Amino acid sequence: xxxxxxxxxxxxxxxxxxxxxxxxxxxxxxxxxxxxxxxxxxxxxxxxxxxxxxxxxxxxxxxxxxxxxxxxxxxxxxxxxxxxxxxxxxxxxxxxxxxxxxxxxxxxx
Numbered sequence: 019x020x021x022x023x024x025x026x027x028x029x030x031x032x033x034x035x036x037x038x039x040x041x042x043x044x045x046x047x048x049x050x051x052x053x054x055x056x057x058x059x060x061x062x063x064x065x066x067x068x069x070x071x072x073x074x075x076x077x078x079x080x081x082x083x084x085x086x087x088x089x090x091x092x093x094x095x096x097x098x099x100x101x102x103x104x105x106x107x108x109x110x111x112x113x114x115x116x117x118x119x120x121x122x123x124x125x126x127x
Contacts, residue, residue: 026092029112029120030054032102049114052095058093066115070122 034051040046060082068075102108 021060022091025058026054027058027114027117028055029056029117031120032108032112035106035108035122036098037052039105043101043105046101049097050093051098051101052093053098054092054095056114058114063118067122070115070119071127074127 032055036051036053040051058117061078064078064082067078099110
């Protein structure tokens with residue numbers, strides 16, 4: 019039996035910040051800090067990439083797969099968001115489109 023669970027994304031900078039906080043904040047002790055911005059839906063990724071780089075649209079998948087939806091208990095990343103806000107003044111996760119833009123730009127695409 020194949021079980022497909024919902025996938026989540028998080029921006030690399032958000033995750034790096036959480037790692038730094040976990041190392042530097044003395045109040046973070048023996049706890050897991052979850053970095054989950056939102057469910058990852060490949061159609062949204064492809065749509066954003068088409069919008070960000072229209073000249074490359076023909077290189078992208080024509081019919082991206084739908085969202086994987088499977089039940090799994092996810093720990094709400096409330097603590098992570100609190101830590102990001104207290105250390106970096108960041109009230110929320112980096113949006114998917116902004117994260118994709120930074121990734122493709124830094125890769126020279």
